[in-house]
Amino acid sequence: MDTLTVAHFLAGSLVLLSFSLLYQDRLPPLINTFAAQSLVLALAIGWQAETQHAPHLLITAAIEFGFKTVLIPLVLTWIIRNLKIHRTVEIVVGVGPTILAGMALVGLAMALMMRATPGIGVLARQDLVFALSVVLLGMLMMVTRRNAVSQVIGFMSIENGLVLAATGAKGMPFVVETSVAFSVLIALIVTGIFLFRIRERFDSMDVAVIDQFRGER
C-alpha cells in the first residue's frame, strides 16, 4: 500500500469507530471501543511520524497509546466497577436517529472541507475531513448521552479528532505539548467524576439527575 492509502485506512477506521461508539448501549463495550479508537489513532500518528519524518510525533503516539488506550480505559473500568454505576448507557435520542444524524454530519464535513480546501495538500485535506467527522461525531455523542462517563468518552473522542487534525497538519508546532495539555484536562475530568462519587455528592452518574439544580427557569 502506498503512503496515502495507509493514512486513509487508519483515519477512516477512526471515523468508523466513532460510529461504533454511537451505538454502544453498555458502558464496558463503550470503553473498549474507545480504547480501540485511541489505539488506531496512535497507529495513525505513528504513520504520520514516519511519512513526515517527524520523530517528535512518536512521543504523541506514545502518549495516546499509554494514556488513552491503556490507562484511562482501565481507570474508567475500575470506577464503574467500584462505584457500582449503572452499566447501561442512558440515551436521549434513539440509536437509529443518532446514526442517521452522524451520517449527515460526516456528509457535512466532506462537503465543507472538500469544497474549501483546494489550496492545501491532498494528505492534509483528507485528514481534515476525517478529523472534522470525528470531532462532529464526538459532539453528537456528548449531546445524545446523559451519562457522565459516556459524555467524557464523547469528549475524549472529540480530542482524538483534534489530535488527528494536528498531526496531519505538516510541521505544526506544539503538537506534543497540546496532547500533554489535553491529557491533563482529561485526567482532571476523570478525577472529578471519581471525587464527586466518592464523596457521595450525587446518587447517580446520570447528569440529568445531578441537574436537580438547573438554575432558574
Add this chain to the structure above:
Amino acid sequence: MGEFLNPAATVLILPLTSALLLALIPNYRVGAWLNIIATFATLCAAGILVVARPAGAFGLLFVDDLNIGFVALTSLVGFTTAVFSKGYIGHELATGHLKPAHLRYYHTMFQILMGAMNLALLTSITGVMWAAIEIATLTTVLMVGIYRSHAALEAAWKYFILSSVGIALALFGTILVYSVAQPVVGDGLPAMTWTILQAHAAKFDPALLNIAFVFLLLGYGTKAGLVPIHAWLPDAHAEGPTPVSALLSGLLLNVALYAILRFKMLFVGAHGLFSPGPMMITLGLVSIVFAGLMLYRRRDIKRFFAYSSIEHMGIIAFAFGLGGPLANFAGLLHMAMHSLTKSGLFFAVGHIIRVKGSQKFDAIGGLTRSHPLLGWTFVACVIAIAGLPPFGLFTSEFLVVTAAVEAQPLLAIVLVVGLLISLGALFICINRVAFGEPKGKVDTDEGTLLPIIVHLAIVLAFGVFIPGPIVNWFQHVSRMLG
C-alpha cells in the same frame, strides 16, 4: 537575560512566581496580603510596559497597541479584585463557608489565572494563546467549585464540560488556520505567529479561512458567553465566590473576545474574503435581546448581573461585527468600561450579600435607607451599567448606536429595542434593591468600598472627558481592527 528584564515578561513572571509562593504559604492572612502585593506589582509592571511600550516581538511574546491596553486593564482590575477579595474571604471564613485550606488553593489559582490571562494577551503564537485560555478556564472552574456545595459543584461541572467543548472547537479552528498558512509561509512556528499571519493573510485560501473563523468564533464565543453557547455563564457567576464572578465578567470574557478580535484582524489584510462581520452581528444581537429578556424575573442578584454581562458581550460583538473606525472605537471603549463597571458592580453585590446574608432578591431591599453609602454606590453602578449618562458606558453605547444607524438602520432598531428591554429590568432591580422599606437582615458592612469607588471614578471620568492621548490610541487600534 534581557528577556527576563523585559516588562512584557515581568507581567507573566510576577503572577506565576507568586502562585508558587502562595502554594507554599499555609497562613491565609499572609496569603491574602501577598495576593494584593503580587497583583499590585503586576499592575506596576503593566504600567511600566505601557509607558516604555517596547513594541515588537520577544521570544514567544509580542507587544502592540491592541494587547498593551488589555494588559493594563487586566492588571488594574486584578489588583482591585485582590483588595476586595481580602475583605470578602475574611467574612466567608468567619461564617464558615470557606476553610483556611481552601484559601491557600484559592490564592494560588487567582495568581495562575492572572498570569494565564496576561500570557493569552501577550503571546505572539496562536497555539500558546489557546493553551493560556485553557489554563485560565481550568483555574476558574476550580475556583467556581470552591464552596463544594451541590450547586457549586454542578455549576463548575457544567462550566467545565461546555468550555471544554468550546476549547476543542477553538483548537480545531487554530489547526485550520495553521493548515491555511502552512503552504504560504512554510512549516513550523511562522505559520502560527500573529504578525506573520497578518502580513500574508491576503494570500491565504479564503474558503478554508472562513471555515476556520466559524470554529474560532464558536469556540472562543463559548468562553465569551455569547448566546446560544452561554449556558455555563449564569451558573458559574451565581455559585462561585463573588471575586471570581468579578474576574470572570470583568476580565476572562474580555480575553476571549480579544482572541476573536485577533483572528478577525487576519481578515483585514485579506481582500475579497467573506467578511466575518455578519456572524458576529447576528450572535451579538441575539445575545443582547435574549439576555435582555432573561433579566426579568430573576430571583438571584448575581445571576441577574451575569445575564447583564451576556448582554454587554453581545453589544461588543455587535460593534466589532459592524467594523469601521467608529464601531471599533465604540467596541474597544465598551470593553474597557464594561470591565471596570461590571467588576465594580460585583464588588458592590458582594458587600450586599454580606450584609443581607443572601443573594436572593427577596431578601434584599431598602438598601439606601439601611446602608446609605453602599446603597447609593450600588445605584451609581447600576446606572453606569445601564448605559445612562454621565458614565462612560453611555458614550460607548451611544457610539455603537450611531455606527449602527449609519451602517444598517434596521439592525439599529433591534439593538435599541434590546438595550431598552434591559434598561427596564435594571430599573426594576434598582427599585427592589435600593429603595423602599429595608428588608431582610441589616448587618453592618465591613471592608472598604474603595475599589468600587475607584472603578466608578474612572468610568465617570471617561463619560465626561476622554483624554486626547487615549482617544488617539483607541483610534489607532480601531484602524488596526479594520
